[in-house]
Amino acid sequence: MLEALALGHAYAPGVPALREVSIRVAPGEVVGLSGPSGIGKTTLGRLLAGRLRPQAGSVRLDGQPLPERGFRPVQYLAQHPVLDMNPRWRVARVLAEAGRPDPALAARLGIDPAWEGRYPHELSGGQLQRVSLVRALGPRTRFLVADEISAPLDAIAQADLWRLLLALCAERGLGILAISHDAALLARIASRRVTLGG
Structure with missing residues (x-):
């Protein structure tokens, strides 16, 4: 179980980006997260994946704090994956950064x-989103935070990406927090x- 307990975070003193938010995602569950722009959805996602440290509250995985070093079992997928990649590296090196990718998974994606x-x-x-997925879906990954990952894509590419991701997660029992402004998309994919x- 991935849990956020009364999380709070501010990027500037006295200007909270997130205030006392709690949420749970179970293994194999797809939870859709929506809300107006600027309400803190991306901040919450980054906190859950260990990319930010909460200034209040805590993030727990099976009741334990997230590991601060090494591989994180909660992986964050950004809307613009190119921002998470070194622009001077070729894609082979980008993929290898998280360990040797599974050739069967790469082919399937x-x-x-x-x-x-x-x-x-x-x-x-x-x-790029497919490259990000291969990189994130290592054998020790247990949860994914998918932050508007299909927003820049056309309808066919969006449907194809989510069909693949949901199938993979169902097979592996991965939990997903799907962040999106698209109510119709969340209605289709989230439990x-x-x-x-x-």
């Missing part, structure tokens, strides 16, 4: 081996929905 010789800016948004600030 439609990763073209020719991409490995390119730089991130030479791939489309959909291709439960939470509105931040609602």
Whole structure:
């Protein structure tokens, strides 16, 4: 179980980005998170994945704090994955950063081996999201925070990406926190929905 307990965070003194938020995601569950812009959805996602440290409250995985070093079993997928990649590295090195990717998983996600010789800016948004997924879905990954990952994609690419991701997560029992402004998308993919600030 992944839990946020009364989380609070501020980027500037006296200007809270998140205030006393609690949420739970069970293994194999897809929880949809919505809310108006600026309410703290991305901040919550980054806290759950250990990319930020909470200034109040705590994040727990099976009742224990998230590991502060080494591999994190909660992986964060950003809306613009190119921002999480070193622009000077070719895709092969980007993939290897998180360990050798599973060739079967890469093939299933439609990763073209020719991409490995390119730089991130030479791939489309959909291709970059697939690279991010392969990198995030290591054997020790237990939860994914998917922050508007299909927002930049057209409807067909969006549906294809989520079909693959939901199938993989169902097979592996992974929990997903899906952050999106798209109510129709969350209605299709989430087993439960939470509105931040609602």
